[in-house]
Amino acid sequence: MNFDDTPQEAAFRAEARAWIAANAPKQYEEELRKASLGRVQLKNANILEVAKAWQKKKADAGWACLHWPKEYGGRGASPIERVIWQQEEGPFGRLSAMFIIGHGMCGPTMMAFAAEEQKRKYLPPLASGEKVWCQLFSEPAGGSDVAGLRTRAERSGDEWTVNGQKIWTSGAHYSDYGILLTRTDPTVPKHKGLTMFFLDMKSPGVEVRPIKQASGASDFNEVYFTDVRIPDSQRLGNVNDGWNVSLTTLMNERMSIGAGVATGFPELFEFCNGLMLEDGPAIENRAVRSRLANWAVKASGLKYTSMRAISALSRGERPGPENSIGKLVAGSMIQDVATYALDLQGASGTLNGPEDAEVAGKFQAMLLRAPGTRVEGGTDEIMRNIIAERVLGLPGDIRVDKDVPFNQIPTKGRA
């Protein structure tokens, strides 16, 4: 049992580290390191420009989308090399946020289902960040139950016409392309009438509207489609086989094991180390220590769970199912941690002006953003279903709409 790189891994790490040291935009390192949950902002620069420049630089030197084949803009690297890169990239990895969907979900879907010439045309600029992609799956009527989506695509000759609405689309406002899941046959059960496409987000009839979140920020969008035309050559997979195509996309959700998940614990521990309560330092208070210890072991448990997964990759094996707990544990933990950090401040914990609030309002921002982390990319409840079904082998839910034609599924709860 050890944490050591193999000689090959060590050589790769040294190469990556040297290149990053020589090329990363270090002027933003501190700011990126301290950035809180959610979308990162930079004080004196446009984050999108900084991110695109860093991505292009990486791509030119062969450090973008490491696990992709070289002909599509990647490096053909092994999974463990990808993890090592993420570890070495450290805070600069936060600049990749705007590319995560494109690189983690759209790219692999294109690789699996697009024609060869399309792959050669679209994938390299996706890898280099010159073109940004988004994923258009969720709808007002299809969140956890994404197959309940209603955006229609109707065929006429070699073209499809799309009408409907998507929601919770990250980065739609700065995306050049998107992959789009539509309903092409409403007369068959819901999973059997879906078809996947990719499209130019500048197509006539596409309208992007930012969503103002409960936190006040806008990380996501609604996207409206009004008679949007898509050539049949941009269909991914067979007609009405879109559900299977989307499973490929979802299975490729970014492996974040190298970068680690945010729990809020290091911030809370540091905060408590410096905080004075009425009766002395917070860190010497038994109640505070008990709470901290409970979160400490969750944070370390997640960290060493990742180490176990990385070890499997290092041996050339697929990681076990352990890593599926990360988002579930971290999501509610960051919310609890933020709530507690405010609780320690008494009434003044409500203040979030940078000059009034502790740690420049970081915990207040964390608190307000946290509900989203428990919903996005699979709600806590969906994550528990996944663990129960795929890891523990428990039965799937009884699906009352499984064999019902989509257009006969009830659309309202209470009449």
Next chain:
Amino acid sequence: MNFDFSDEQKQMRDEARKFLAEKCSAKAVRAVLDGKATYDKDLWKGLGEMGFLGVAIPEKFGGAGAGHLELCAIAEEMGRALAPVPFSSTVYLAAEAIMIAGSDAQKQKWLPKIASGEAIGTLALFEGKGNPSPKAIKLTANGGTLNGVKKPVPDGAIADFAVVAARTGSSGRESDVSLFIIDLKAGGVEVKALTSIDPTRGQAEITFKDAKAEPLGAAGEGWGVIAQVLDRAAVLVAFEQVGGADRALEMGRDYALDRIAFGRPIGSFQAVKHMLADMYVSATLARSNSYYGAWALSTNAGELPEAAAAARISATQAFQHCAKNNIQVHGGMGFTWEFDCHMYYRRANALALGLGSLSYWEDALIDRMRKKNAA
């Protein structure tokens, strides 16, 4: 990176699992639970023959000379099987104390007997309510003569010898504490078995009246040794807890798959699925924390105190959580004496206390993290 057990270590774990499946059935555990025996003597003998008792004891002292990672692997299986034997008291506490502080002669005298199963040992630390603390030690030692009462002493009623923490000074500092080793069959020792929430593991009160003992390690250095022993034992017990938690989770999962209510397996209801998913989460966190503890223990890393506390807390929580919700998944049947669920519930809660309570280890973890931060 290979943050995992080696193939050989996994093989040893599989061997232990197979051996225990055969020799340590629920029926065997129940024989002790029901008071038909104080511990499973055949199993104990078999563990000695398999080399499991001395797996971390050096070869020159009669052990297998493997190491602590191997011992962790076996501990997991002991926990999974609820083995009703004095394994933790003899192997994690007594043997470790002797290996850390014993003279060559003491090692030569006791370690081979531990490895073979001839001698059962324990650590007599607690004196009534409270957590490990040098201040709590009132039992006195004057010129190797012990006077005082220890309680609870794990497996004290069946132990052949004990390592005893005694007060040898009155400065109010840790240096007041020294360790002694004593043959419990000697004069001046009175042993009384106590009942506990987990009858498959014995507890005792031991009264020392002018009992002659031999110093273990240097005078005044006893507390340092105790602290090391507790950290090592915390990791090893964590593996027992991880094994127990996994088994309780499996029992709950299996029952949820087989039990039909409202016309469907209860494991198809989200209320039950989510409960089991949460059990998996805590068991996984505990396993990963325990692996870190195992790494620190096996390499004698400076991180051991912190890693041990994290493993202890995480594994204690996981076993308690899985054991209690295993009963909940089983419903009424889970609350019968006939079903095995309560045996895991009992063991989980006994292990949660044996080395000091959760709050004690929480406090210790934060202390140790602060020390690391300051360094």
